[in-house]
Amino acid sequence: MSSLIITTIQSNLVWEDKAANLQQLEATINAIEERTEIVVLPEMFSTGFTMQPQLFAETMEGETVEWMRNIAAEKRIVLTGSIIIKEEEKFYNRLIWMLPNGELGYYNKRHLFAYAGEDQHYAAGNKRLIASVKGWKINLQVCYDLRFPVWARQAPQEHLHPEYDVLIYVANWPERRSHAWKTLLCARAIENQCYVVGVNRVGRDGNNINHSGNSIVIDPLGEVLYHHADEEDIFTIALEKERLEDVRTKFPFWKDADSFIINR
Numbered sequence: 116m117s118s119l120i121i122t123t124i125q126s127n128l129v130w131e132d133k134a135a136n137l138q139q140l141e142a143t144i145n146a147i148e149e150r151t152e153i154v155v156l157p158e159m160f161s162t163g164f165t166m167q168p169q170l171f172a173e174t175m176e177g178e179t180v181e182w183m184r185n186i187a188a189e190k191r192i193v194l195t196g197s198i199i200i201k202e203e204e205k206f207y208n209r210l211i212w213m214l215p216n217g218e219l220g221y222y223n224k225r226h227l228f229a230y231a232g233e234d235q236h237y238a239a240g241n242k243r244l245i246a247s248v249k250g251w252k253i254n255l256q257v258c259y260d261l262r263f264p265v266w267a268r269q270a271p272q273e274h275l276h277p278e279y280d281v282l283i284y285v286a287n288w289p290e291r292r293s294h295a296w297k298t299l300l301c302a303r304a305i306e307n308q309c310y311v312v313g314v315n316r317v318g319r320d321g322n323n324i325n326h327s328g329n330s331i332v333i334d335p336l337g338e339v340l341y342h343h344a345d346e347e348d349i350f351t352i353a354l355e356k357e358r359l360e361d362v363r364t365k366f367p368f369w370k371d372a373d374s375f376i377i378n379r
Contacts, residue, residue: 118353119251119281122151125330125348127318128163133171136161137182144186149351152248156196157285157316158258159208164287164320166236168206172199183213191215193248196285197224197257205238210255210285212246220244224257225266245279251356252279258286261299265377269307269369277369279309280359286315290327297329305337308362308369310354317347335362
């Protein structure tokens, strides 16, 4: 059974400095020595979690999307992370899923962080993105989405198989709520019987909010395979399909899940 190789980049983002962040992240990606297939960047990796989208938003034909396209093609990887996009006079916290051939998918963050005023500056998405790589299904979400389990919940197709295999969260999650971050990521892995990858930034942002990273990879039983806090880090791991299928076969809890429909 196939493995899926994922690299997480836990970066100290430069506040509202797109050029510096893209330069820094490009150097980091170029320094990855291991073979990898998917590289995951934090939420709003080009600016930090800014509430000034009018100053930093781009279109889908803009510099950062093109930067992602070039790197994905050059490195023959899938590159993902969220940026600020303007579309039809609205701003979105949009996760981009960039393929090596230049094609892309995207997900607009569904749950906007009203506590920081995100809902006053950005429009919410209403559609999930589940991507496919080498037979793996990957559910892609952003930061605050983590607090809302229904949005991530597996919806088994007539109890034949789970909807996805890996759940990825990109984030700018503050240090003072890091316990919730770690706990909820483990919960999402256990309840959905899937791998979970959470990639967070480190460092202090322009609002004097500290981020401790705590990027993490968790297996389908909730066991932590990787965890790193308080400093920049690059980590590459192979997720094993055999392990996933073994858990789901021995403990087929997913078959007993409630049926539901999400009202959007």
